[in-house]
Every structure is written in C-alpha cells, then in structure tokens.
Amino acid sequence: MHRIYAAAIAIALTALTLRAAAPESSDLHGTARAGTNRAPNVVVWLDAPNLPGTAAGRTVVLDQRNLAFSPDVLAVRVGTTIDLPNNDRVFHNVFSFRDGKVFDLGMYPVGASRQVTFDRPGLSRIFCNIHPGMAAYVMAVDSPFFAVSDQSGAFRIAEVPLGTHQYRAWRAGAPQLAGRWSGGPLTIAWP
Amino acid sequence: MKITIATIMLACAIQAAPLRAQSLTTEAAVSPGVSTEENISAAAVQLRAFGDLKAGIRFFAEAAWATRSDDDSDVFGAAYPYGNRVDVIEAYGERLFRPRRAVVSVRAGRYRTPFGISAGSEHGYSGFLRAPLIRYSEYFALSNNFLEHGGDVVAGVPWLTVEASVGRPADVGSTVRRPGVDTAIRIQSFVGPFIAGASRLHTMPHMPHVSIYHLPENSSRGKSVFTGIDIRWMHKGVQLRGEWITGRHFDDTTTRGWYADAIVHRVGMGPVTAVARVERLTSDADPDWIIYAPRQTIGARIRIFDALSAQLNFVHQTGDLAWYGTRAFDVGITYSIRHDFRND
Numbered sequence: 001m002h003r004i005y006a007a008a009i010a011i012a013l014t015a016l017t018l019r020a021a022a023p024e025s026s027d028l029h030g031t032a033r034a035g036t037n038r039a040p041n042v043v044v045w046l047d048a049p050n051l052p053g054t055a056a057g058r059t060v061v062l063d064q065r066n067l068a069f070s071p072d073v074l075a076v077r078v079g080t081t082i083d084l085p086n087n088d089r090v091f092h093n094v095f096s097f098r099d100g101k102v103f104d105l106g107m108y109p110v111g112a113s114r115q116v117t118f119d120r121p122g123l124s125r126i127f128c129n130i131h132p133g134m135a136a137y138v139m140a141v142d143s144p145f146f147a148v149s150d151q152s153g154a155f156r157i158a159e160v161p162l163g164t165h166q167y168r169a170w171r172a173g174a175p176q177l178a179g180r181w182s183g184g185p186l187t188i189a190w191p
Numbered sequence: 192m193k194i195t196i197a198t199i200m201l202a203c204a205i206q207a208a209p210l211r212a213q214s215l216t217t218e219a220a221v222s223p224g225v226s227t228e229e230n231i232s233a234a235a236v237q238l239r240a241f242g243d244l245k246a247g248i249r250f251f252a253e254a255a256w257a258t259r260s261d262d263d264s265d266v267f268g269a270a271y272p273y274g275n276r277v278d279v280i281e282a283y284g285e286r287l288f289r290p291r292r293a294v295v296s297v298r299a300g301r302y303r304t305p306f307g308i309s310a311g312s313e314h315g316y317s318g319f320l321r322a323p324l325i326r327y328s329e330y331f332a333l334s335n336n337f338l339e340h341g342g343d344v345v346a347g348v349p350w351l352t353v354e355a356s357v358g359r360p361a362d363v364g365s366t367v368r369r370p371g372v373d374t375a376i377r378i379q380s381f382v383g384p385f386i387a388g389a390s391r392l393h394t395m396p397h398m399p400h401v402s403i404y405h406l407p408e409n410s411s412r413g414k415s416v417f418t419g420i421d422i423r424w425m426h427k428g429v430q431l432r433g434e435w436i437t438g439r440h441f442d443d444t445t446t447r448g449w450y451a452d453a454i455v456h457r458v459g460m461g462p463v464t465a466v467a468r469v470e471r472l473t474s475d476a477d478p479d480w481i482i483y484a485p486r487q488t489i490g491a492r493i494r495i496f497d498a499l500s501a502q503l504n505f506v507h508q509t510g511d512l513a514w515y516g517t518r519a520f521d522v523g524i525t526y527s528i529r530h531d532f533r534n535d
Contacts, residue, residue, distance in 0.1 A: 066241055111349035
C-alpha cells in the first residue's frame with residue numbers, strides 16, 4: 001500500500017516539476033528584408049499596451065560623434081529618457097520638430113549632454129541644426145517587447161509570453177507593416 | 192609645396208580610412224549661386240571624409256573646388272577659396288580624452304585657425320551666403336580661409352575650456368599670410384543658454400601681392416594681432432550670436448569690426464530657417480582710404496528635401512561697399528550626399 005502511495009506521490013511531483021519547467025515565454029527570432037536585401041535598422045515590436053512595469057528612470061544613450069548620431073535608429077519603451085552627449089569638438093544643436101516628441105536642445109559643446117524623455121508612443125525624427133547630414137530616428141513604443149534589426153537584418157526579442165501577438169515593423173521610408181505571430185521565426189518583408 | 196603636402200595628407204586619409212577605420216563617413220556637396228550684385232555667379236564642390244581609426248584617433252579631411260565669374264568681386268567672399276582648383280581645406284587627426292568629467296583634445300595637421308566662431312559648419316549651414324565681413328579675407332581682418340599647419344589642444348571641463356594652437360599659416364583663397372610661426376588662444380564658457388568666448392591671435396600679415404589690393408611690398412610688415420569676443424544665446428529655436436574684434440592686420444594699422452546674427456528655426460517653421468545679420472567693419476590698413484563697411488542681411492535657408500536646400504539672402508550695404516551697389520539679392524542651392532561605412 002505504501003508503495004502505491006509513494007508511486008502516486010512521485011508521479012504527482014514529476015508532473016508538477018514538468019509543469020513548472022514548461023516554458024511560459026520564448027525568444028522571438030526573426031529577419032527583416034526589403035525586396036531581396038536584408039534590412040538593417042528595422043524596428044519590430046509586439047503590441048502590449050497597459051502592461052505592468054514602466055521605463056521611467058531608464059536611460060539610453062544616443063551619442064553624437066563624428067558628425068553623426070549613433071545609433072541611427074533607436075527603439076525605446078515609452079517613458080525612457082535618452083541621454084544625448086556631444087562627443088565632437090564642434091557644437092551640436094539637436095532638435096525634433098515633426099512627429100513624435102517635439103524638442104530643441106540648443107547648442108552645447110564637447111563633453112556636455114542633454115536629456116529628453118520620450119513620454120508617448122510614436123516616431124521622432126532627430127536632426128542637428130548645424131550639421132544637416134546628421135539624422136536619427138527614435139521610435140517610442142508602448143511595449144517592453146521590441147528590437148532593432150542588425151546589419152544582417154536579424155533581430156531578437158527576448159522572453160515573449162507564449163501566445164499569439166500582434167507585431168508591427170517600421171523602417172525609414174517604408175510603410176509600417178503589421179501581422180500576427182504565435183511562435184517560430186518571424187520574417188518581416190517589404191516588397 | 193604646402194598644397195602638395197596637404198593633398199597627400201588628404202589622399203592618405205581617404206585611402207587609409209576604408210582599410211583601417213572603425214567608421215568612415217563621406218560627404219559631397221555641390222553649391223551653385225548667383226547674385227544680382229555685378230551679376231556674379233559662383234559654384235563650389237566640397238568633399239569630406241571623416242571617422243574613427245582603431246587606435247582611438249579620429250580623422251577629418253575636406254577639400255574644395257570653387258570658382259566665381261569675377262575674381263575681384265565682393266560677392267560670396269570667403270565662403271570658399273575661388274581659385275578654380277582643388278584646395279585641401281582641412282586634414283587633421285585628433286584624439287579626445289575624457290579624464291573624469293574633464294575634456295582634453297589634441298589635434299594635429301591642417302585646420303582652421305581657432306579664433307572666435309571659426310567652425311566651418313557654423314558659418315556654412317546657418318543660411319547666410321556671405322561670411323561675416325570680419326572673416327571676408329579682403330578687408331584686413333580675419334578670413335574663413337585662414338588655416339594652420341600645426342598642433343592644437345583643448346583642455347578643461349564642458350563649461351570652461353581653453354584652446355591653444357601653434358602653427359604656421361597655410362591659407363587658401365585670395366589672401367595668404369606670410370610664412371612664420373603663429374599662435375592662437377581661446378577661452379570658452381558655456382552656461383545655460385549662453386556660450387561666450389574670448390580669443391587672441393598673434394600671426395603674420397598677409398602677403399601684399401596676393402591680396403586684391405596689391406599693396407606696396409613694405410606696407411605689409413610686422414605682426415598681425417587680433418583680439419576678439421564672441422557670444423551666443425539660444426532659446427527655443429532662436430539663436431542670437433555676435434563677434435567683435437579689434438587689432439591690427441600689420442604694424443601701425445587698426446581694424447575693428449563686429450556682427451550680430453539672429454537665426455530662427457522654431458516649431459511650425461517646418462523646413463525654413465530665417466536669418467538676419469547686422470555688421471560693421473572699419474580699417475585704415477589700406478594706404479589710400481579708411482575702409483568703412485556696413486552691411487545688413489536678411490534671408491532664409493529652406494530645406495527642400497533631405498539632400499537639397501536653398502538659401503536666399505537680401506543684402507543692403509552702404510559706406511565703401513556701396514561701390515558694388517547698395518542692394519543685392521543672392522540665391523544659392525546646395526545638394527549634398529552622405530554615406531556612412533561602419534565596420535564595428
């Protein structure tokens with residue numbers, strides 16, 4: 001009789017262990033393409049509005065170096081503060097006047113920095129008023145699940161809850177794409 | 192010889208960059224312009240290459256070709272060297288150190304004389320088609336085309352820096368200084384919306400036979416010494432800036448000048464940057480008369496699309512500048528392209 005109890009307990013514990021070990025989230029891997037080419041600097045995110053947690057207090061750097069912003073494309077969660085240090089010997093004057101976050105940071109010299117909090121979702125086009133060749137994009141998304149594709153077009157969003165999700169993808173100069181993803185590699189493709 | 196050396200430096204920088212650079216950016220800009228003043232037309236091409244080398248050294252190289260329909264004109268003065276040939280403007284390497292919160296930067300090569308608001312980008316982009324008269328080459332003051340072969344150090348903290356340069360004049364354009372050793376020192380402070388600087392330049396006077404004035408050989412003698420103050424203030428897309436200089440272009444002469452600019456680019460103005468300038472220059476360096484040059488400019492820079500912009504300036508000038516005409520309308524367009532290579 002004791003053996004039967006022991007076996008039942010063992011089976012129950014094994015079942016519980018297996019259930020605990022079953023994944024509740026997985027990484028989303030994917031590739032972005034434009035035509036036949038791999039597409040770098042594509043922002044991919046999953047809809048997750050009103051999810052608990054916040055980006056308040058989180059700081060991300062958008063560097064100004066060699067008369068360029070680095071990175072060219074930055075994705076942040078709404079509420080993130082972006083630090084914009086000037087690491088060039090010339091002055092820069094960062095501004096964004098079009099969509100998204102509107103600001104003008106004025107001129108500041110090497111070694112100085114200014115900060116901007118992106119407090120609502122949307123795309124901001126960032127320029128320098130002194131160096132017309134300098135441009136960057138900041139995409140603020142209302143989701144903790146986002147990524148920017150690398151030079152090979154690959155991207156990875158970590159720890160996505162299992163289930164079906166609405167995804168969106170943006171790249172400069174192209175229409176925004178959307179679709180649904182429930183697992184497996186995701187291919188984002190512009191014609 | 193200087194041009195040859197500088198050309199080799201530029202060529203080496205551009206050639207070496209793709210092989211060894213961690214990053215490389217190349218830019219090209221084409222800028223034709225016309226003015227109703229003497230019906231002058233001008234065209235210029237600029238090429239730039241800059242980036243990071245693996246050793247933490249940055250490089251910057253710029254060359255320009257420019258021509259103008261009349262060499263003796265006042266139009267678009269010192270915006271480019273109008274020699275109808277390719278000139279190396281800048282070609283230098285620099286390294287930036289950030290010990291704690293301090294800034295130390297060392298630069299060597301060929302670079303613009305660090306006096307006042309001297310960065311080419313600040314003059315070239317704002318929307319003005321003509322350089323300030325105090326940087327106009329031909330009026331016995333400074334020049335946008337003053338260049339140094341030498342070394343330059345900036346040290347301090349972001350809100351207060353000191354810059355010192357020792358070099359030899361290596362100018363391009365219509366006014367070229369005599370050979371010799373020169374020094375420039377600049378102090379700059381940055382507090383809130385204000386940037387203020389004070390500069391002093393101790394250099395050689397220009398050679399008389401290359402100036403458009405063709406001065407007697409013995410008139411351009413001694414040392415050229417200038418002191419200047421510059422200030423900038425910015426708030427919500429409005430920038431006010433000004434420079435004032437006093438000094439002598441050569442012994443027993445006096446040159447004084449100033450300008451005040453307003454540059455407005457506010458939310459709602461879209462692609463338009465509006466500019467206005469008032470300026471004065473006086474000099475007794477020419478033995479024939481005392482130059483008195485007042486000028487007022489209003490204009491705009493309009494970004495038509497990312498690579499193409501147009502500049503429109505209306506100029507009103509009196510005093511000795513009235514000889515060229517009291518009013519002028521300048522139009523220029525700039526088409527620029529840029530490509531980034533990043534190997535990191």
